[in-house]
Amino acid sequence: MLGLALGLVLGLAGCTAAPAREHARPQVVATTTIVGDVVRQVGGDAIDLTVLLPAGADPHSFQPTPKDAARLADADLIFINGLGLEGFMERLVQGSGDSARIVALSDGVATLAGSHEHEDGRPAGEAGHQELDPHVWMDPGNVQVWTRNIAAALSAFDPANAALYQANAQRTDQTLQALDAWAEEQIAQIPPAHRRMAVDHQVFGYFARRYGLEIAGTVVPGSSAMGAPSAQALAALEDAIGRLGVRAVFVGNTVNPSMAEQVARDTGIPLVFLYTDSLSAPDGAAPTYEALMRYNVNAIVEALR
Template sequence: MTLSRRAFAAIAASLALAASSGWAAAQDRVSVVATTGMIADAAREVGGDMVDVQALMGPGVDPHAYRQTRSDIVALANADLVLWNGLYLEAQMEEFLLELGRDQPVVAVAEGVPEDRLIGSADYDGRYDPHLWMTPELWSRVVETVRDALIEVRPEGADTFTANAEDYLSELSDLADYTAEALSSVPADRRVLVTAHDAFGYFGAAYDFEVIGIQGISTESEAGLRRVSELVDLLVARDIGAVFVETSVSDRNIRALIEGAAAEGHEVAIGGELYSDAMGEPGTYRGTYVGMIDSNVTTIARALGGEAPETGMQDLLN
């Protein structure tokens, strides 16, 4: 449904008024609302004690299909800063967020990455693949955009935000080193990553993996029987023995692949569960960006014949 600017303003104003008392106690902090958990995590790391961060989309939520709720509108209308990915990740919310940005600070953090670093979208003409968080190096650029957005909203916190960002970027550099080392141990002929949807394009380009998604870049694209049949033939012909499910996408198509290959006499196992469009449970290691990527890298490396500690990067830190 398309909201006119007048209708949006009326809804946001009425809901914000109803919730305003609940926000008064947090006035001393910068109230940040982020669409995805990955962006919220970056805001918490950079903002520290000076921010109060809410993520609209939790574990297992697909951002491609997500639509704002009434409570989301309240949160967004009350926020000092709204952070969203952009690049058409939040496809169903884009018009709403662009309209919101006419009246308050709203930043599409992924759209600050230079175009020459982006991969085109096979699903939408003139759009780019939005899954930048799949490589720590690209995500570091997003963290810098988050830092700058916080400084713009709260200039007096510039020193704190800058120092926090430097510490976090150092951590992401360590993650990038671990990622490159673990993935380089996978034999070249086994660097084929078959997943539920094509969220790993930047990952494949950075670490020399062939990435095959059953669905396209958006989970809104459909995978027909012909596509599944083609991929079954590919698994059999190339002797691919592992495929991966995703926490935010149904495993229906992956199961169909496995069953189809079995009917052809070829055994395919699930190599593990990957975090593609959402992080793990809040309060857990995998509920952080670092833990999410560490888990993905470790799972992929071990499933495809590479070498990585069973508990991933955590082993190296202890």
């Protein structure tokens, strides 16, 4: 009840744009729904959390509204994935010169290069500077790094609740360890010769590294989901699918599936839907990070074994 009342008060204060309002709790903004869920696990009721992107939104191409910009301006802390995933944040930070409140959760992760971007000879990403694969959450071990970064940032800003944040982070860490062990067990059911994926964009690199799968090819070149395949690149992918005996094409929930549908049609293998760059809606199949991973692992094992 206290939380509800507080939320109403802050909500009303926001509507009237009251200056210098008292912050009862840290005002926290998270970019994607996946970042938001993990921040919620660690911050719990001690923070007032706004998740910027709606479920299903593509973080690579997201453009903040003026209302979003106001939320970012008001925030005490802004949690982002980093590694170039949220291009709009880089533009905002460059515009404002204000980076002190921004916490990149993927700092400290052993990163992968955004591979396949050079294959068609074009520069990587929209602005030609994207070099690393930002989809680190596909390995729960990397999300353990996130939880440590979240707990450290919240504790530094709000030392009175540091013990709570550390306890929440520890509990989340245990959940992630169990999730990882479960995923490993499930993937073991796939015969080694079947452990190959064709994917809409380069989103399963960390997953493949952790669980011993191979990315046979991507429909769209690179990690950004914003490129468009050439006819030659599509033909090469379809050739690789046939040559390697790839058993399914996987398409994520934040991209237009039409190209992946075409590849599946041309090659006669199933198109399998996964949750990649966003959670589902709260009443959907992947309303939390853990549910997203369990959904994806189950679907991948079902398609490849």
